[in-house]
Amino acid sequence: MEAFPASVALIIRALVVSARWAGRSRQSTLEEMTAAAETSRVAELEARVATLEDIVELRDAHIEVLESRLGEKRPRKPYPLTERLRIIWLMEYFQIPHRRLEKTLGVSRSSVRRWLKAFERGSLGKRYEPKEPVNKTPREIAQLIWEIFQQNPMWGKERIAMTLWGLGIFVAASTVRNILRRPRPRRSSPGLAAAEGIKADPRQIVARYPNHVWSVDRTRVWRWGLWPTWVLVAVDHFSRSMTAVSALEGPNAGWVVEALEQAFVRHGPPKHIITDQEGVFASDAFRDLLHEWNVRQRFGAVGKHGSIAVTERAILTLKQEWLRRVPVIRGRDHLSQLLDDFSDYYNECRGHSTIGGAVPWVIHCGAIWERPDREAKTVSGLVEQRSFLDVRVTAFRLAA
Numbered sequence: 001m002e003a004f005p006a007s008v009a010l011i012i013r014a015l016v017v018s019a020r021w022a023g024r025s026r027q028s029t030l031e032e033m034t035a036a037a038e039t040s041r042v043a044e045l046e047a048r049v050a051t052l053e054d055i056v057e058l059r060d061a062h063i064e065v066l067e068s069r070l071g072e073k074r075p076r077k078p079y080p081l082t083e084r085l086r087i088i089w090l091m092e093y094f095q096i097p098h099r100r101l102e103k104t105l106g107v108s109r110s111s112v113r114r115w116l117k118a119f120e121r122g123s124l125g126k127r128y129e130p131k132e133p134v135n136k137t138p139r140e141i142a143q144l145i146w147e148i149f150q151q152n153p154m155w156g157k158e159r160i161a162m163t164l165w166g167l168g169i170f171v172a173a174s175t176v177r178n179i180l181r182r183p184r185p186r187r188s189s190p191g192l193a194a195a196e197g198i199k200a201d202p203r204q205i206v207a208r209y210p211n212h213v214w215s216v217d218r219t220r221v222w223r224w225g226l227w228p229t230w231v232l233v234a235v236d237h238f239s240r241s242m243t244a245v246s247a248l249e250g251p252n253a254g255w256v257v258e259a260l261e262q263a264f265v266r267h268g269p270p271k272h273i274i275t276d277q278e279g280v281f282a283s284d285a286f287r288d289l290l291h292e293w294n295v296r297q298r299f300g301a302v303g304k305h306g307s308i309a310v311t312e313r314a315i316l317t318l319k320q321e322w323l324r325r326v327p328v329i330r331g332r333d334h335l336s337q338l339l340d341d342f343s344d345y346y347n348e349c350r351g352h353s354t355i356g357g358a359v360p361w362v363i364h365c366g367a368i369w370e371r372p373d374r375e376a377k378t379v380s381g382l383v384e385q386r387s388f389l390d391v392r393v394t395a396f397r398l399a400a
Helices: 005-036 041-067 081-093 098-105 109-121 139-151 157-166 173-181 190-196 253-267 284-292 309-325 332-348 360-364
Strands: 213-223 227-236 242-247 272-275 296-299 383-388 393-398
Touching: 005 081, 041 081, 081 098, 081 109, 098 109, 139 157, 139 173, 139 383, 139 393, 157 173, 157 393, 213 242, 213 309, 213 332, 227 253, 227 309, 227 332, 242 253, 242 332, 253 284, 284 296, 309 332, 309 393, 332 360, 332 393
Parallel strands: 213 272, 272 296
Antiparallel strands: 213 227, 227 242, 383 393
């Protein structure tokens, strides 16, 4: 019955209807016999006998129900299913009002109402029925969490949770943590909302759409652990997508201008660009580039850490989650390949908490993104894995 709730409800409904019909037939028979008793003494005696038999049958049913409860120790056990069905039959057959149930059959009105509601739901009407948690994480999702963790052991609970959001599955970060603490089971548009939710400083530029505001910075990376190479990083503030990550051939402003111009050609120029007050970003060549592309420049605070925090966090992610996992950067070509892979991973595979767990390119391209509901516990498509061998990172996403 538990496996077929609709069948349970149908059977109970048929039982109630049949008991009600039988009770009405019995009542009409008694009324007919009482009416006929006025014309004949024999008919009167037959009507009295039928009435007494009806009373005795009700008393026997009452005794039967009460005897089933005698000798039990408190607290009382729930009525078995057969007794519950028997009580419902008697109630409908003898047309017993709900207010007289406790006096007639020794059962409270609340119990009978609970049984009837449970039967309508398709359950068996027990007092304490085991309930399936609404937000229970299925076994296959727990296995997927473990697989993601084993492929990327350096990822935290939030990174794994956002990866699952990208697959259309909602799992809270705390749930990921709890699943990873237990043994592995065996097999059997947020960007705009996030921007509007920021209480900006009067002098702060808030990104309203893709390519509205970029921030740009440089960082040094060591080839073979000895030779420094400058890397230019540019990030779009609205979508958090990385629009440029290029290894520069030299430290001067000319190489910075060339790399940034390639990013303008590839993605389109922003309306505003934020830099620190390093010499290459204050040079005439850099200002000429911005003037040519009609881009307005704004400087971060002098000597203040975090004045271009968006790009600084992206650089920290580049070094800690990516380049730090490479034992040796074997040359400029190897570094360029690592940076290209990081750009693909960061933009297309890595969820970002600032935009609600979405992948940056989804927001940058204007696609609609909604974080999965808490009840979303099934994979909505084929899961695609992309492995980056140099850094030993495996990304998970839905296949296109």
